[in-house]
Amino acid sequence: MQSRTEPGPAVGRLRLLLGHLKPNSTGTGLTAVSTSAQIYAANPPDKFCYTLDNDVLSPEQRLFYEENGFLLVKNLVSHEDLDRFRKEFERLCKKEVKVPGLVIAKDITVVKSEYVAEESAVNKIQDFMDDEELFRYCRLPQILKLVACFTGPNIMAMHTMLINKPPDSGKMTSRHPLHQDLHYFPFRPANQIVCAWTAMEHIDRNNGCLVVLPGTHKGSLKKHAYPAWEGGVNKMYHGIQDYDPSLPRVHLVMEKGDTVFFHPLLVHGSGMNRTEGFRKAISCHYASSDCNYIDVGGTSQENIASEIKQIVEKRYGEDVTVSFKDVWKFRSRLVQGQRINL
Numbered sequence: 001m002q003s004r005t006e007p008g009p010a011v012g013r014l015r016l017l018l019g020h021l022k023p024n025s026t027g028t029g030l031t032a033v034s035t036s037a038q039i040y041a042a043n044p045p046d047k048f049c050y051t052l053d054n055d056v057l058s059p060e061q062r063l064f065y066e067e068n069g070f071l072l073v074k075n076l077v078s079h080e081d082l083d084r085f086r087k088e089f090e091r092l093c094k095k096e097v098k099v100p101g102l103v104i105a106k107d108i109t110v111v112k113s114e115y116v117a118e119e120s121a122v123n124k125i126q127d128f129m130d131d132e133e134l135f136r137y138c139r140l141p142q143i144l145k146l147v148a149c150f151t152g153p154n155i156m157a158m159h160t161m162l163i164n165k166p167p168d169s170g171k172m173t174s175r176h177p178l179h180q181d182l183h184y185f186p187f188r189p190a191n192q193i194v195c196a197w198t199a200m201e202h203i204d205r206n207n208g209c210l211v212v213l214p215g216t217h218k219g220s221l222k223k224h225a226y227p228a229w230e231g232g233v234n235k236m237y238h239g240i241q242d243y244d245p246s247l248p249r250v251h252l253v254m255e256k257g258d259t260v261f262f263h264p265l266l267v268h269g270s271g272m273n274r275t276e277g278f279r280k281a282i283s284c285h286y287a288s289s290d291c292n293y294i295d296v297g298g299t300s301q302e303n304i305a306s307e308i309k310q311i312v313e314k315r316y317g318e319d320v321t322v323s324f325k326d327v328w329k330f331r332s333r334l335v336q337g338q339r340i341n342l
């Protein structure tokens with residue numbers, strides 16, 4: 001298991017070497033003068049905490065993730081694939097296809113009004129692991145190649161979502177409060193978990209882009225609860241209660257196909273959608289199958305565990321007893337390598 005320590009000498013040396021990088025016109029904005037192989041040969045990366053050793057990430061990408069807890073990769077998923085995912089999403093909303101286990105979540109303001117209008121009522125779909133078309137996203141080779149830099153070669157798709165952030169109702173319920181995804185996960189270690197989140201269209205502050213607090217992946221899991229928002233909060237949208245508002249925030253402006261990979265302790269959220277369109281993104285949380293389930297009893301995760309348990313019992317009947325761990329075991333799917341613990 002990797003330990004999480006302050007960046008060691010190797011990272012320091014790499015940072016020095018990165019002084020020799022020059023700006024380019026693509027990707028993260030830097031081009032390595034030396035190849036990553038040359039740099040790593042001279043500087044064995046023994047003290048990296050959040051990324052594994054291979055030649056997939058460039059040195060600057062690797063260092064960026066180590067320090068910031070996220071990595072934006074431009075133009076990773078084709079428009080053709082994204083258009084196919086959008087079509088399948090529409091078919092699911094119209095109930096033209098039914099997929100077992102799939103959850104269609106609506107915005108709280110829509111649920112509380114009489115207004116029901118198929119796709120325009122849908123906030124997100126969750127658990128599309130048994131929808132072959134959407135699950136192709138989780139198996140895309142270009143995504144898995146990058147995921148393996150964080151998880152290693154044995155990869156489980158743990159959680160799937162297609163988010164359809166609706167135009168805000170005026171009550172600001174389209175916001176997603178600042179949170180850490182690890183709050184929802186009863187497995188560890190955190191460093192072998194990563195989210196891939198792909199913009200299905202241009203996303204900026206107007207339609208509610210992702211907002212991240214760089215470097216917060218180096219901290220611990222914080223206590224989460226419903227924010228005290230006047231207009232209401234969507235079910236299970238827990239937020240961090242005492243986040244430091246002075247921490248720098250980065251708004252991730254993304255084009256269709258751009259993908260951000262981020263650590264499950266990275267504090268993030270998304271703003272309200274001020275446009276008339278439904279802002280779409282598709283995502284999957286991956287974990288190394290070497291991870292282990294943990295008992296969240298007595299921890300800050302107890303509140304979400306019992307909420308999820310209640311929802312499952314409501315859906316399948318009170319006589320069905322499933323643990324928080326079972327919920328995850330049941331939905332996760334192997335996408336590369338061997339299934340070990342999860």
Ligand SMILES: CCCCCCCCCC(=O)SCCNC(=O)CCNC(=O)[C@H](O)C(C)(C)COP(=O)(O)OP(=O)(O)OC[C@H]1O[C@@H](n2cnc3c(N)ncnc32)[C@H](O)[C@@H]1OP(=O)(O)O
Nearest residue numbers: 103104105106107108111159181184233234235236237311
């Ligand atoms: C499961 C683990 C999640 C893992 C997340 C990984 C990290 C990502 C971090 C997040 O994304 S946090 C947000 C996670 N969001 C979800 O997991 C979506 C949760 N939503 C659902 O599972 C369903 O939408 C829900 C069970 C809440 C409702 O689905 P139903 O098909 O049962 O809806 P229905 O319209 O029948 O309403 C049932 C009840 O739920 C209420 N409801 C529905 N949508 C709601 C909503 N959006 N907010 C609040 N309450 C809601 C609705 O008012 C009604 O209440 P009453 O029983 O009191 O009448």
Ligand SMILES: Nc1ncnc2c1ncn2[C@@H]1O[C@H](COP(=O)(O)OP(=O)(O)OP(=O)(O)O)[C@@H](O)[C@H]1O
Nearest residue numbers: 175176177178205211227239249268269270271272
């Ligand atoms: N009280 C709160 N608790 C937790 N998260 C919050 C709270 N208020 C706002 N947020 C979240 O903080 C994040 C950053 O908000 P910020 O105002 O910087 O940008 P934004 O709301 O995304 O964009 P804009 O202000 O341009 O609409 C968003 O995800 C928002 O949902």
Ligand SMILES: O=C(O)CCC(=O)C(=O)O
Nearest residue numbers: 163176181268269270281
């Ligand atoms: O607004 C989004 O698309 C991101 C939501 C999010 O962070 C999540 O569901 O975990």
Ligand SMILES: [Fe+2]
Nearest residue numbers: 179180181268
């Ligand atoms: Fe999240």
Ligand SMILES: [Mg+2]
Nearest residue numbers: 175270271272
């Ligand atoms: Mg704001």
